[in-house]
Amino acid sequence: MGPLIPEYISPEWNNVVAIVLGIAFGYVMESAGFSSSRKLVGVFYGYDFAVLRVFFTAAITASLGLLFMDYFGWVDMAALDGLPARVYPIIVGGIIMGLGFVIGGFCPGTCVTAIGIGKLDGYVFFGGIMLGVFVFSEMFPLLEGFYNSGNVGDVSVPEYFNINPYWFTAVVALVAVIAFYVTLQIRKKVKKVQY
Amino acid sequence: MEHQKAMNRRYFFLAMVPIVLAVILALLPDKSDTLDAERIAKHLKSVKYTGVSPDKLLLEAVKNDRFMTSDDLAKIIMGQDPSYLLIDLRDTTEFEKFSLPGSINIPAKDILSDTKRDIYYSDAYTYVLISNGTVLSEKVWSILRRAGYKNLKVLDGGLNQFYQLYLNPPKPGELDPSEAVDNYHFRKAVGAYLGLPNPDEFIPGGSAAVKNTSATTANAPVKTATKTVVTPVKAAGGGDEGC
Secondary structure: OOOOOOOOOOOHHHHHHHHHHHHHHHHHHHOOOOOOOHHHHHHHHHHOOOHHHHHHHHHHHHHHHHHHHHHHOOOHHHHHHOOOOEEEHHHHHHHHHHHHHHHOOOOHHHHHHHHOOHHHHHHHHHHHHHHHHHHHHHHHHHHHHOOOOEEEEOOOOHHOOOOOOOHHHHHHHHHHHHHHHHHHHHHHHHOOOOO | HHHHHHHHHHHHHHHHHHHHHHHHHHHHOOOOOOOOOHHHHHHOOOOOOOOOOOOHHHHHOOOOOOOHHHHHHHHHHOOOOOEEEEEEEEEEEEEHHOOOOEEOOOOOOHHHHHHHHHHHHOOOOEEEOOOOOOOHHHHHHHHHHHHHOOOOEEEHHHHHHHHHHHHOOOOOOOOHHHHHHHHHHHHHHHHHHHOOOOHHHHHHOOOHHHHHHHHOOHHHHHHHHHHHHHHHHHHHHHHHOOO
């Protein structure tokens, strides 16, 4: 299972572990209410900040967990591979993704969760994703130059700015808690939405 | 209202958990003693544990299955088995004087340097560590095991024993089993394959005479005996150029 316990679980089990983790992930997403597009877009209108909280918490938990496990010698963080960061395509892609999120009411993962509980809009959204993937693939030779522009390589934020990753994580955790508090105050001021 | 307060308190504690954990992490002592440039670039302060843990290494060190006998190595060399890579750990000067056929030279001090590591960074090979004795190769074995390398063997007795065995194979006695005789012939054949001089061919009286001269005390007749030994060696060396 990845770099964590290779001597006990051999790489042949990777797909089995992935399926089990995927089912658990889908179950937790659905339990958290992430199959509802009204809840998801609440973050844009200011009546529900569950998305922001969940993703911020996930990021902090993952980075703290990885740094601790690296410190104890269970995971070699230098051996973890990340995708190369391509600055300009990420900005454009982020705008497109955000627009799709607020218009369609799902992100690619949550639309599959919505399909899991039989929502029609989930199916439509998923069809749209597949169509977008197809069109992008066909147009790729035209977009290739832009797709590879602004490549700064596989770097993390602390690495790029040459700062201590441990204190960086502490600051991110602090920022997250402040964000939780601020969004709580915003939510109190915004009119309650029933969904 | 009371319920709201309790919820607020719970949220507060939950929110404090990541901050406290992150601060603890940032204040943990720096344990890094690694030379890995990638870890230094990432400012990671932990030791890199990729190899076997010290307690497992101790268990492996007690077991002797890492040793490869000279006969096994000779079979590999003669069979030119491509799945084995012979790593000679001695200095370059020693390596240039003589080396086993097919062996590559990585001096022990360079064993973890990046350019050399690329050579043996593969699970496809079994690596045989070779030095004059076993002390150096055993040291390198434990370093490489801790660094996470697998399929490592140590030549038992080192090159000294290897050459001793094939230069002058111990003759089987009359009561020895037939395997001993087979072994003797095999070792003589290996000696011929490696181009080692065979004492039986050019020394009057064979290897037994060499043993006798070394065993006797230094007196006048022996000195003449050694003289007679020396000249045929030169003659044999001249006629033996084809080797």
